[in-house]
Amino acid sequence: MRAMRITEDHRLESAEVPEPVPDPGEVLIDVIAAGVNRGDLAQVAGHYPPPPGASELPGMEISGRRRDTGEEVVALIPGGGYAEVVAADEGLLLPIPVGMGVIEAGGIIEVAATALSNLVLEAGLHEGETVLIHGGTGGVGSCAIQLAKSLGAHVLTTVGSPAAIGVARDLGADVAWDRYTTDLPAAVAEEGGVDVILDVIGGAALTDHVRMLREGGRLVIIGTLGGARGELPIMELMSRRGRVVGTTLRSRPLEVRRSIIEATRHVVWPLLESGEMTIPVHARLPLEQAGEAHAILREGGHLGKVILEVAPPRGGRHGRRRRG
Structure with missing residues (x-):
């Protein structure tokens, strides 16, 4: 099969590699598209x-067709998403949302x-709390803004x-700041602090983030774009019960x-x-331009996801289907 290794x-x-052999509980899926994520860039960099x-191949999410049932999922x-075929655990599959193209x-x-x-x-984010989401127009950020808003949170983003x-505001953010020109700790202080921070920066922002938290605040670190090490102001964290x-x-x-996938299905x-x-x-x-796709994420400034097209969809389902 064709893959990017x-x-x-x-x-x-681009390379020709053997198709995966499914383990018990897994199914084979003929891949139609693969999402590109920052974890893929980190994997390529070692x-x-x-x-x-x-699988040693990059790629952590795909859409495609089950070989056993023909269902689009x-x-x-x-790993392994940058390829024509993947083996996926059946418990990690979901149907394509109604109204969405494959x-x-x-x-x-x-x-x-x-x-x-x-x-x-x-983080246990709930209605009435304030959340700070970094990278509000990226893939995770754009999703997180909308999810937090649906939960009734007050949403701040960079x-x-x-x-x-304006794009972030259209997605549902109540306040959005340019991270290059804003004194973020001061801006967040004017908002009264935050209950939850979704952090893709990591070590470089650790001290500032702890100081932004309200009492009982939660800092959830999911990325290290600013470095993997930082100083933790322990006394300030303790005083906030953070x-x-x-x-x-x-x-x-x-x-x-x-x-997590089951909860994602329901929420x-x-x-x-x-x-x-x-x-x-x-x-x-196209799949063969995965390097160019990575360059888009590396450069930053993109809105939403970058997708690799692996195979043509059945019946021309390229875009979002509108319900009548």
């Missing part, structure tokens, strides 16, 4: 290896599960340019990932099917 000098190259037993996978669906399950697991299951402020949580989705035990899928939530697609590129 990682070279020894940390590049992506910083984020797949869990033991997972999305799948959360620990290609754009290739970029929804990882961001939806990440936003849901961290804002709801880890974006990468003045033009993106919590710092670090999470990844990919390496969690299978049963935990299955429970996020109805929002997608009603149109209350949309996951913007910034670009769609």
Whole structure:
């Protein structure tokens, strides 16, 4: 099968590789589209290896067609998505949301599960609380803004340019700041602090983030774009009775990932099917242009997801289907 593999000098190259052999509980899926995520960039760079037993190919989410039933589904996978065929645990599959095209669906399950697991299951965000979401126009950020708003939260976000402020507001953010020109600790202080922070920055912002928390606040770290080490102001964390949580989705035990996907089905899928939530697609590129797709994420400033098109959809289902 056709796939994109990682070279020894940390590049992506097209190659012919054997099809995966499914383990018990797994099904084969013919891939139509694959979402591109920052974890893929980290894996190519040699910083984020797949869990033991997972495919060495990059790619953590796909849409495609089950070989056993022909059903079009999305799948959360620990690796292997940049290929024509994947083997996926049956408990990590969901049907494509009604009203959504199969290609754009290739970029929804990882961001939806990440936003849901961290804002709801880890942070316990609820109505009336204030949340700060970094990277509000990226894939996870755009999903997290809409999810937090649906929960009744007051949503603050950072974006990468003045033009993106309006985009974030359109997604549902109550306040959006350009991270390059804003004194964020001062701006958040004017808002009265925050109850939850969804943090993709990591170490460089650790001290500031703790100081932004209200009493009982929760800092959930899901990325290290600003570095993997930082200073933790322990006394200030203690005085706020705050919590710092670090999470990844990919390496969690299978049963935990299955429970997250089930929660995603119940909470996020109805929002997608009603149109209350949309996951913007910034670009769609052929599988062989995965390197160019990574460059888009590396450069930043994109709105929503970047999708790799692996195979043509059946019946021309390229875009969102409108219900009559």
